[in-house]
Amino acid sequence: MTLLDLPQTLPAPGTAALVRLLHPLVRAEASAEAAASATGAVVDPADLEQAVWLRLLERAAGGGLLADPARWVRDTVRSEARRARRTARRESPYRDESAADPSGCPERAVLGADQRRVLHAAVDRLPAPCPRLLRALFSPADLTYREIAGELGMSQGSLGPIRSRCLGCLRRMLAAEVVAPELRGKER
Numbered sequence: 001m002t003l004l005d006l007p008q009t010l011p012a013p014g015t016a017a018l019v020r021l022l023h024p025l026v027r028a029e030a031s032a033e034a035a036a037s038a039t040g041a042v043v044d045p046a047d048l049e050q051a052v053w054l055r056l057l058e059r060a061a062g063g064g065l066l067a068d069p070a071r072w073v074r075d076t077v078r079s080e081a082r083r084a085r086r087t088a089r090r091e092s093p094y095r096d097e098s099a100a101d102p103s104g105c106p107e108r109a110v111l112g113a114d115q116r117r118v119l120h121a122a123v124d125r126l127p128a129p130c131p132r133l134l135r136a137l138f139s140p141a142d143l144t145y146r147e148i149a150g151e152l153g154m155s156q157g158s159l160g161p162i163r164s165r166c167l168g169c170l171r172r173m174l175a176a177e178v179v180a181p182e183l184r185g186k187e188r
Contacts, residue, residue: 130166
């Protein structure tokens with residue numbers, strides 16, 4: 001819906017005709033002024049157009065007639081562009097790191113805690129050497145293979161093959177618990 005669709009709500013009877021007459025000029029001036037932004041501040045031509053139409057309607061509601069509409073449009077577009085650039089230079093982005101980070105949201109925290117609970121439960125169900133080995137490998141202390149082998153009483157060379165078998169067993173266990181999604185629209 002545009003201003004042209006609502007002629008009965010316009011404040012003056014000649015405003016609709018003026019809008020139709022000035023529309024191409026306003027669009028061209030706003031596009032040219034937005035492209036001529038030398039300061040690097042981005043000015044949207046649609047925002048400039050909207051500001052000019054608003055100023056025109058305010059002026060028409062106040063009863064002020066335009067002596068030279070084309071000159072008024074050019075001057076208004078330029079003044080609105082200057083105002084928009086000043087505003088853009090003074091604005092700074094809102095830097096709230098907690099709001100920008102989606103991993104800190106409560107839903108993700110609950111889902112992460114649930115996934116960790118399921119993983120720990122699955123690790124506890126693994127055969128004998130696996131739970132201790134996986135906990136040692138993924139501990140926050142970041143132990144080396146030599147330290148893990150000494151802690152578990154195993155040879156350092158056997159940690160890799162045992163770890164591989166434990167992770168394979170864990171993968172099969174978790175795959176059995178998680179049902180694979182079916183193809184949509186396919187009935188069997």
